[in-house]
Amino acid sequence: MKTRTARRRKSDSSGRSAKLWQLRLYVAGQTPKSLTAFGNLKQICENHLKDRYRIEVIDLLEQPHLSKGDQILAIPTLVRKLPPPVRKIIGDLSDTERVLVGLDLRPAE
Amino acid sequence: MKNNGSKSTSPAACLPKCPTGIRGLDEITGGGLPRGRPTLVCGGAGCGKTLLAAEFLVRGAMQFGEPGVFMSFEETEAELKGNVALLGFDLASLVRRKKILLDHVYIERSEIQETGEYDLEGLFVRLNHAIDAIGAKRVVLDTLEALFAGLPNEAILRAELRRLFRWLKNKGVTAVISAESGREHLTRHGLEEYVSDCVIVLDHRINEQIATRHLRVVKYRGSPHGTNEYPFLIGDDGISVLPITSLGLNHTASSARISTGIKRLDAMLGGQGFFRGSSILLTGTPGTGKTSTAAFFAQAAARRGERALYFAFEESPSQIMRNMRSIGLRLEPWVKRGSLRFHSARPTLYCLEMHLATMYREIETFQPSVVVLDPMTSLLVAGSESETKAMVTRLIDCLKSQQISSLFTSLTHAGNPLHQSEIAISSLMDAWLLLQDIEGNGERNRVLYVLKARGMSHSNQSREFLISHRGIDLVDAYVGPGGVLTGAARAAQSARDKAEALASQQEAARRRRELERKRAALERQIAALRSEYEAEEEELRRLGEQVATRTRVVTAERTELARLRQADAAVASRARYDHKPKDKKR
Numbered sequence: 001m002k003t004r005t006a007r008r009r010k011s012d013s014s015g016r017s018a019k020l021w022q023l024r025l026y027v028a029g030q031t032p033k034s035l036t037a038f039g040n041l042k043q044i045c046e047n048h049l050k051d052r053y054r055i056e057v058i059d060l061l062e063q064p065h066l067s068k069g070d071q072i073l074a075i076p077t078l079v080r081k082l083p084p085p086v087r088k089i090i091g092d093l094s095d096t097e098r099v100l101v102g103l104d105l106r107p108a109e
Numbered sequence: 110m111k112n113n114g115s116k117s118t119s120p121a122a123c124l125p126k127c128p129t130g131i132r133g134l135d136e137i138t139g140g141g142l143p144r145g146r147p148t149l150v151c152g153g154a155g156c157g158k159t160l161l162a163a164e165f166l167v168r169g170a171m172q173f174g175e176p177g178v179f180m181s182f183e184e185t186e187a188e189l190k191g192n193v194a195l196l197g198f199d200l201a202s203l204v205r206r207k208k209i210l211l212d213h214v215y216i217e218r219s220e221i222q223e224t225g226e227y228d229l230e231g232l233f234v235r236l237n238h239a240i241d242a243i244g245a246k247r248v249v250l251d252t253l254e255a256l257f258a259g260l261p262n263e264a265i266l267r268a269e270l271r272r273l274f275r276w277l278k279n280k281g282v283t284a285v286i287s288a289e290s291g292r293e294h295l296t297r298h299g300l301e302e303y304v305s306d307c308v309i310v311l312d313h314r315i316n317e318q319i320a321t322r323h324l325r326v327v328k329y330r331g332s333p334h335g336t337n338e339y340p341f342l343i344g345d346d347g348i349s350v351l352p353i354t355s356l357g358l359n360h361t362a363s364s365a366r367i368s369t370g371i372k373r374l375d376a377m378l379g380g381q382g383f384f385r386g387s388s389i390l391l392t393g394t395p396g397t398g399k400t401s402t403a404a405f406f407a408q409a410a411a412r413r414g415e416r417a418l419y420f421a422f423e424e425s426p427s428q429i430m431r432n433m434r435s436i437g438l439r440l441e442p443w444v445k446r447g448s449l450r451f452h453s454a455r456p457t458l459y460c461l462e463m464h465l466a467t468m469y470r471e472i473e474t475f476q477p478s479v480v481v482l483d484p485m486t487s488l489l490v491a492g493s494e495s496e497t498k499a500m501v502t503r504l505i506d507c508l509k510s511q512q513i514s515s516l517f518t519s520l521t522h523a524g525n526p527l528h529q530s531e532i533a534i535s536s537l538m539d540a541w542l543l544l545q546d547i548e549g550n551g552e553r554n555r556v557l558y559v560l561k562a563r564g565m566s567h568s569n570q571s572r573e574f575l576i577s578h579r580g581i582d583l584v585d586a587y588v589g590p591g592g593v594l595t596g597a598a599r600a601a602q603s604a605r606d607k608a609e610a611l612a613s614q615q616e617a618a619r620r621r622r623e624l625e626r627k628r629a630a631l632e633r634q635i636a637a638l639r640s641e642y643e644a645e646e647e648e649l650r651r652l653g654e655q656v657a658t659r660t661r662v663v664t665a666e667r668t669e670l671a672r673l674r675q676a677d678a679a680v681a682s683r684a685r686y687d688h689k690p691k692d693k694k695r
Contacts, residue, residue: 026231028230028231028233028234031230033226033227033228036225036226037225060230060231060234060235061234064234064235064237064238065238067231067234067235067238068212068235071214071215071216072231072235073214073216073229073231073232073235073256073259073260074221074227074228074229074230074231074232074260075227075228075229075230075231075234076227077227077231086220087220087222088220088221088222089221089222089223089224090221090222090223090224090227090260091223091224091225091226091227092224092225092226092227093224093225094224094225094226095224095225098222098223098224099222099224101222102222102224
């Protein structure tokens with residue numbers, strides 16, 4: 001069911017027009033990198049996904065057991081939970097172009 | 110497997126060690142890996158890195174009460190469980206009991222987009238969480254190099270790895286990090302740069318189509334260690350590293366004696382057979398009865414109520430049993446009763462180390478008092494001469510330390526009974542029997558010598574070795590001016606001897622009879638002489654009487670005549686009377 005949905009969405013421009021974007025940002029404490037990443041993410045979402053997104057920030061120092069579920073190694077990591085497929089973007093999201101490519105909001109050249 | 114773990118003879122007490130529990134590895138490292146520090150295990154594909162790491166954890170959890178975390182970058186939890194289950198480790202149960210925590214880290218480069226600065230804090234958090242969850246003392250990272258494939262920024266990665274190892278040290282866990290071996294460095298990505306306390310290299314080499322794994326401790330900071338390359342193998346119960354001189358020469362020697370199963374052979378060995386726990390070499394050309402002798406030796410042990418283990422490298426158990434039936438030796442009942450066990454394997458089946466480990470295990474499980482290797486020389490196929498010698502040395506060490514008597518048969522080629530390899534190995538042996546063919550008169554006969562038997566008086570003679578449907582018998586060989594005679598020649602010679610003896614007996618009787626006859630003849634002669642003498646004596650007596658009578662008569666006549674003549678012839682007659690007997694005597 002899920003895969004079929006995913007395929008269909010992929011066909012109509014890879015879910016760019018999905019209703020809800022669920023994004024999860026993994027951080028470990030309030031480090032400068034984490035704060036930068038959150039700031040960058042917020043900016044990108046406001047610009048491209050206005051009113052269509054939800055950001056969940058998970059601090060692994062508080063919930064270390066959650067690192068396993070999304071196979072988190074690098075911090076910070078942004079995971080696109082919805083729309084499928086799951087995508088991972090690591091780093092402080094300072095390279096906006098690559099974030100957009102990574103989130104599939106812009107096709108890679 | 111447990112007994113080796115505590116056998117650390119190294120004086121390196123300064124550095125705390127973490128015993129691996131892996132057979133032999135703790136001996137080489139003098140007690141184990143450096144406690145609280147990371148150890149790098151590197152090697153090519155299929156060397157057993159993952160297995161070594163897994164065994165380190167499992168044994169730590171089972172034997173030393175140290176829980177462990179296995180962080181795998183390659184295999185999933187289910188795969189890991191399956192892989193080590195082959196070695197008899199129940200990983201699933203250890204995981205359930207929270208002794209071991211498996212964590213599969215999955216990295217897929219295609220799913221990851223890099224967008225700026227990052228670090229690997231997620232990995233640290235995750236590892237930290239896993240360690241704290243079960244109170245782990247041991248950590249395995251297998252293999253970190255997957256990170257290089259998954260994460261594009263090597264500069265960040267290297268900095269993070271350096272931090273990781275420092276972090277592991279601070280955490281106080283004993284870690285094993287595996288890595289692929291590289292061309293220029295020990296590892297493909299130069300991990301040895303970060304892990305510098307202990308480096309172990311594994312290697313899998315093929316020599317003459319037989320693969321042997323080797324282990325070498327390249328570096329062990331702050332501790333002496335065995336520097337050689339040690340063969341190791343992966344058996345049914347994990348990894349065994351086999352140091353060549355695993356045991357000192359300090360086994361106790363029993364003075365109890367055990368029978369060889371052949372009465373006359375016992376007699377040749379001071380009447381009581383071999384010492385218990387001694388190693389015996391039996392060399393012989395093909396078809397001289399080595400296997401038969403070995404089978405009798407094994408059966409004798411079974412008869413005494415002990416257990417015998419028979420390693421056959423050329424024949425199957427049923428073939429040996431069938432063949433032994435033909436010489437009146439029934440082995441099946443002993444096998445059924447469980448006092449005799451055969452273990453047949455082709456020498457080329459696996460490498461020498463595997464053979465040795467298999468034997469160790471068989472010996473450990475069966476607990477025999479007698480072990481037979483038939484024929485030892487077959488093992489030369491599986492390794493070089495020096496390797497075979499080293500292997501036999503270790504086997505003998507193992508057997509002697511457990512007071513197990515061992516018989517090794519060794520095939521030699523006709524005309525060259527003291528082959529090089531036997532000489533090399535014979536010095537390890539306490540007793541050496543030699544079976545030989547003697548050819549002559551259109552037949553072959555077997556002869557047995559005791560070449561040496563340490564610590565006991567033994568016969569220096571060769572015996573003819575007879576194999577019949579009743580079993581083995583030893584017969585004094587004929588040693589005469591014509592050399593040693595056996596078989597029909599011996600029989601012919603003894604017949605000849607018998608005939609000669611008979612002839613000389615008859616000759617003696619004949620001479621006795623002749624002498625008797627001579628004596629009788631002489632006696633007869635003596636009797637005749639005596640009778641002749643007696644006759645003469647009688648005649649003489651008679652003659653004397655006659656003379657006296659005659660004299661008396663003559664005197665009477667003279668007297669009468671004188672009286673008649675009345676002449677004074679008294680003087681004259683007396684004179685004549687004196688004269689006459691003189692003539693008579695003459």
